[in-house]
Amino acid sequence: MTGTELTGTTMAPPAASPASPASPASRRDSARIRARTVRQAKSVSLNGLGLLIALATLFPIFWMVSTAFKPSQEIYSLTPSLLPAHPTVGNFDQVISGQVTGGIGPIWLFFRNSLAVTLSTVVFASILSLLASVAVARFRFRLRTTLLVLLLIVQMIPGQALIIALFLDFKSLNLLGSLLGLIVVYSAQALPVTIWMLRNFVATIPRELEEAAAIDGATAQRIFWRILFPLVAPGLVATSIFAFITAYNEFIVALTFLGQAQSAYTLPIYVTYFFGRGGAAWGPIMAASTMYTIPVMIFFLIVRRRLVGGLVAGAVKG
Amino acid sequence: MAQSIRSDHAPRSVPRLSGPGTARERLGTFVRRHKLAPYLLLAPALIGIALVLLWPLAQVAIYSFQNYGLAQITGVLPAQWVGFANFSTTFTDPEFWLSLRNSLLFAIVAVPLTLLVGTIVGLLLNRLGKKMSIFVSTAALLAWATPPVSASVLFYWMFNPDGGIVDWALARMPHWLVGGTDWAGYNWATNGPVQAYTMIAILVVWQAFPFVAVTLLAGLKTIPAELTEAARVDGASPWRVFRRITFPLLKPIYLVLLLLSVIWDFNIFTQSYIIISLGNQNEYNLSMYIYDKAFGFPPSYGLGGALALIFALILLVVTVGYVRASIRQGALT
Incomplete structure (x- = not known):
């Protein structure tokens, strides 16, 4: 390296200096300026790329919301505009009142169904996986490792492979058109992953804490509620998120189980139902999708830190 | 192996056994002595996974060798084994x-x-x-x-x-x-x-x-x-x-x-x-x-x-x- 000023700016193009400098001092200056320009150009191009990616990623969501607020003549206009020229809540009105082509009731009914299924799944999956994760993280027993590997494999069994047997089983149990059937299936489907996630959390809690409490005479219940539970609570948040997403988004089981039982439809089934029936009523369809999507987006934004940490731990570590 | 497990736990279970003990305490002792705790903790989750994920997979495997269809689901005809026909x-x-x-x-x-x-x-x-x-x-x-x-x-x-x-x-x-x-x-x-x-x-x-x-x-x-x-x-x-x-x-x-x-x-x-x-x-x-x-x-x-x-x-x-x-x-x- 000749010019010491060049250190750290090796990305600078070697040739193509525009003006021939007169003195060594001004040459140093021009090199410094050039280095700064390159740095700025790089920063601008990086930020430009970031902006482009972010806008491209946001566009479909923007388009959904924008369409939802457009009156129908604007939706089918030959020159679509980005924003509605005459924004209207008419599409939302139709969806909320249930007075929409192909509609089967006000959207709140399906919100209620989805909420009932999702919350029950979160509660069941959390309780069952907490118990199981304590077992695999704290006890040594026969087939423990086999069990953990089995859970990893079971987690990957696709719903499509099981749906035939599940349909026939739940039909004979008379649980097809009911929310209870969905809750049972979703809770079990979430378990392999939630057990793994919680196991990773329990395993990080030092065993000495519990041992010290045990020596001081605390009962097993007390140790669990006073020591283990508060420490594993962040893990429970992560598993709850996973169970929530599993249940709120699930499609194939709900599609197959609910069939014609329209009053038990969950939101995804409701949205696809009148997507299929409503002809080309894109305004109300986008309004319904928006209402279905926005809550989960807000939820993701609230829990974003835990989501990234927890789900990555769950996915990469098992 | 079994010897060492028993001797590990003897000191802890003995004082409890010496008392008269309610049914609840005796159950606790039983769980501890047979090291049942992990299995009891696992049981609910494993039963769920077995019934909803593993058993259906086994059933699917069984159906794949049967002519299970409309007549079978309505109970008109029993399912028959059809070998590898499917x-x-x-x-x-x-x-x-x-x-x-x-x-x-x-x-x-x-x-x-x-x-x-x-x-x-x-x-x-x-x-x-x-x-x-x-x-x-x-x-x-x-x-x-x-x-x-x-x-x-x-x-x-x-x-x-x-x-x-x-x-x-x-x-x-x-x-x-x-x-x-x-x-x-x-x-x-x-x-x-x-x-x-x-x-x-x-x-x-x-x-x-x-x-x-x-x-x-x-x-x-x-x-x-x-x-x-x-x-x-x-x-x-x-x-x-x-x-x-x-x-x-x-x-x-x-x-x-x-x-x-x-x-x-x-x-x-x-x-x-x-x-x-x-x-x-x-x-x-x-x-x-x-x-x-x-x-x-x-x-x-x-x-x-x-x-x-x-x-x-x-x-x-x-x-x-x-x-x-x-x-x-x-x-x-």
């Missing part, structure tokens, strides 16, 4: 091979595309300033949060021949860029598997790249900055830095992401069911073919069972790879 019907059906081909080709295109976009965004997030990085990751988070059903309906609308924004934009672009097709009113969903799966691939990449980017970012943060900095000072190009330093260090994460993506993309049902819809046989993927065979008319749970079994076996191969990669990464420690 499998030979499947393997001689050209639609099966077509749907398998569609599934495979889709995964071959969508998986590398997801990993590529995810890598670019992950590397970018690692280099960007704080504000911009939050903006980009928030956008990615929102795409990730969109439920598959919403996303599918939304992309169907964007690619719709009547009023869809994609056809409108393509029709206004110069021909040298977008080819000579008349894009106005172009139907992506029904014009053939290539068109339909192009649309689904864009949708799937849009939904899946955030997970890849965020996972890689977590990995990138563990790489000491001095390492890549030093290489860059020594004049290595960004591509070389990635290939020689970043990628080798992130290889285990890449392996897991690759296998997960293969499993997910080979599996897709929600997106293809909504966008392609039942009836377009030449655009079926394996999932839709199975669903149609099992629940179409007349329903054939035996044929569907055979297909589901084949499907599960194909996925098992990938899953074993995924499990091995996870274990090698220290999942079991």
